[in-house]
Amino acid sequence: MTRNRPVPDLSPEEIAQVRAMVIHEDNSLIAFNKPAGLAVQAGSGVAQSLDTLMAAFAKSNGKRPRLVHRLDQGTSGVIVAAKTQPVAAALSDAFAGRDVQKTYLALVKGPLPPAEHGVVDAALVKVEEGGKSRMILARAGRKGAQAARTGWRVIARNGAFGLLELSPETGRMHQIRVHLMSLGCPILGDALYGEGQASAPRLMLHAAKLDLPHPEGKSLTLTAPVPEDFRLAAETAGLHSGL
Template identity: 40%
Template sequence: MSKHSHHHQKALESGRSRPPQKSKSDNPRKAPKAIPEADQAWVKSMIVYEDADIMGFNKPSGLSSQGGRGGGNNLDDMMWTFVKPSGRRPMLIHRLDRDTSGILLVAKTQPATSYLGKAMIRRAFAKTYLAVVSNPQNLPESGVITFPLCREEIGREAYSRVCAADHPDAQSAETAFQVLGRTDDAALVRCEPHTGRMHQIRVHLAEMGSPIAGDVRYGGALSLGGAAVTRLMLHALRLTFPHPDGRGEFMLEATVPDDIGKLCREIGLDLP
């Protein structure tokens, strides 16, 4: 058997018709495409912090962190705006769902990327989110949600759902929450996920009977107290982590965007 046909045979056995192709964007030294000037200006406008090692971005709702449906813009590719003389771009350390806004941490050097990656594995990151939910009567003042989650793929879409703890694909998940304010129709909730499962906060709040407003996928309301909900009302407010330069714990914050602020004002919820 020739080397080639042997390789092809192995690919067939593993259920693939051909070996996986590495995308150009997997190569840290090769820009997939030039970033248009308007997009460069847009991504620069998202910067909330920068030093020699890291950058913090306030990602808008509707922008994918990586990849994304149907190509198009994503923050990972837009990092080529900041390409180094060495040909490297800054690297995303974590992701946010496309429709979630808020703080994203980016490492500017390989040592910072490695340091922060290890810190994330040992769970040295703390994350704080704000969510606006409907059916506020279903949430106590505070608590910890611990429903195990399973990942499910339907077509090209990936979902999370609550499952039994003994399900073979069950992943433990933990979200601490505190209600910061409520009206008859809505509540403003601070959430701190202690694990990083897909759509974790969204599924946990939906399972409590108080889905995040605008979260069509998990039963979120499209209007609250007579006000239109224009997007998923979930914002990554704060990120705390050990700084790669050894200075100790460091915090980045992303201002609450105008669309969430406007909804809260319209329905009488005070932002912190």
């Protein structure tokens, strides 16, 4: 639980907004289907974030759920918050220990690999360019390089467009986005690693499913349907049969 911080005052509209995102809730955690465009954490230029919206679930003592992993602002889909500190620690360990299986969907453009599935095993390193952080492929032995692996599978293809299912084994910043760029088929709408709004209004990446060990000793599968703009972009690219 997040505590010892002022609980933001939320409007009735903001409370309704975040409650409408809930796809699962129990005594230990809450799972949300985050819309694209909503930042996970507050920062420079961020007027509202999912973290501040956690105030809608605050207890009378001010304690509120704590997000245990992150999604890029442009990415939609499943994200989880813990209701207690022990649950937060257990889930954070599960993510760090790669005990959580993550499944993403991405709409891409470019020459797709001829194979139907494969794995990108390419280390990444963070660099600063023009005041912004981004990830690049790292040569062997480069200082700061982090191992990164992403499994991929082609669900549907139509000319230069494809719908891919991604299974990242590690959780590096922008990992899926950089790995798909390295394959020659960046995600539609990706302003950092692709064509940006020339290909789509926003980043067409969706966190579709999480399989995680529940703190109460069971397994839990969380799924989030793709948003309407994702579905529409897939149909426009002739990839609707994959959803």
